[in-house]
Amino acid sequence: MRLSQVLITTLREDPADAEIPSHKLLVRGGYIVKIASGIYTYGPLMWRTLKKVTAIVREELDRESAQEVMMPMMHPKELWVSSGRWERYVADGIMFTLKDQKGTEYCLGPTHEEVITAYADQAINSYKQLPVNLYQIQDKFRDEIRPRYGLMRGREFIMMDAYSFDVDEAGLDVSYAAMDRAYRRIFERCGLQFRSVQADAGAIGGSGSEEFMVLAEAGEDTILYCEESGYAANVEKADSVPAAAPADPGSAPLDRRETPDVRTVEQLEAFFGMPAAAMAKTVLYEVTWTDREGVAAVMMRGDLDINEVKLVNALDCLAVTLASDETIQKVTGAEVGFAGPIGLPEDVVLLADKTLEGRQNLLTGCNETGYHCLNVQMGRDCRMPEFRDLRVAKAGEMSPDGAGPLRQARGIEVGHIFKLGTKYSTNMDATFMAESGKPTPFVMGCYGIGVSRTAQAAVEQNHDERGICWPAPIAPFECAVVCVDVKKPEQVELAEKLYAELRDLGIDACLDDRPLRPGPKFKDLELLGFPFSITVGRGAVDGMVEYGVRRTGEKTDVAAADAVTAVRAALGR
């Protein structure tokens, strides 16, 4: 392609509304243009990259015998009601909904478990047709609370979503493993540094789940990993061995103490001269379940923090929010800062973190303004709470396998694979005829890749102060042949020749024949980030050109033929 015919609009300055490098660079390079918050137009160059990403995705999924389909983006409400997810997705505010002329409600698909399950129920009748793995690549719609970072968190974005159908769990394990393999190959081929981590299944539901994280400071997720054992998990899911609590001196009578204006853990440490690990803070949450609302009191060791994702899972609820001051006062009968487990109303759910199990002599609030209690024993002085893992794991703590300390990194979630089991097929009564002759619900898995996000993640991981350094497999062009002065016939001629030669070799090259001065030309190309270049300039009269590698900045004067050889070698062709 001749760049003189490609719509290229580069900006010299960073856009005012971009924060992270990849967002700035994609906008400056004219790759993306925002049309509304979280909604973008992909320019011609961006689309080339996206097509390359999707081509890789297709190749690797097809290699695992997945079949591409295309489902509607607009879904009838009734389908989502049948899976039981309409309520939660609407409550979370994540779903775009709309009505037709008759007032029938629809949504713009944020994900497609419902549609695919309905399809599978129609299309798959017998175990003889299984296993089946179906995927599509299309736009998804999610009304994100806070769209940001360009394509990183958009409200409309390109996603590959796949769904596997098996006769049983063992079959699912096989399908899941196949997708795990495919994902690794996909992200490797896209040139990404990534790590797969254990993950919470979230609103999708189901049992096992793994996320593929592109390691980057700008990532919105925190991951914890252990170099020694390879354990790695999203912080939402991560477990760890916390620092030991101080020795428990044994049963002692409840001791109510006046603690005026002592409200926080820090203040309590100072007031009592006790370590935070000897205390139990009691945090109140307002809880939304599918069918009701209520309050939960969560006891956590004073030096540890509550993981709200784990809490939502433990409560089997839709959402939790920290209780308002009014609620706290109403439930505890005390001002904020004095909440405790003692004498809480019966309708308040009482949970405690596992680190508190078996502990005696805790320091807690008294549910009375100005007082805390020493030597609180759960089960004696208050109801016995249900003990669950509710704690945020932290870097520095021991890996749950005990192999070594956890380290922390930031990641961009580009892929996620789930074992769904029969959750959707049961809810939606999607069955096949099993060998036994009985209708049996499909055992499902679901798998997603954020295609547009992956492309941006690649930029986040591959750029320098001059611009983007695309990994070759997903670069808009693999190589640019630059004609420095389009008025010099010998330069034009040689550049055309090299351009044709590269294309004949199957190399995705472009010809920069734009009538620009050299400065802007070079700056543009560095910003746009094509991996290799052959610059045809002054040396053209002697058949000499410059071979350039974007990533390293390396530039070499070589004979024209050698430049083509160098590009071939670099691309492994």
Place this chain on the structure above:
RNA sequence: CGGGCCGUAGCUUAGCCUGGUAAAGCGCCUGCUUUGGGAGCAGGAGACCGGAGGUUCGAAUCCUCUCGGCCCGACCA
């Protein structure tokens, strides 16, 4: 949802506090010159200052509402 900041030309911004009829750089267009690192000269187009009300003789500027955008927080017992 809360909290904060911001909407002025295609982009980045100044002007706003202290009202007087909009400015600069980049980009864009024309011509000349220049052609290996965002050139030079000359000329030019381009903004009812996000929108609606209000105050005022007069509003980009002050007030109210509204729409849009960005950031922070979703953790305190």
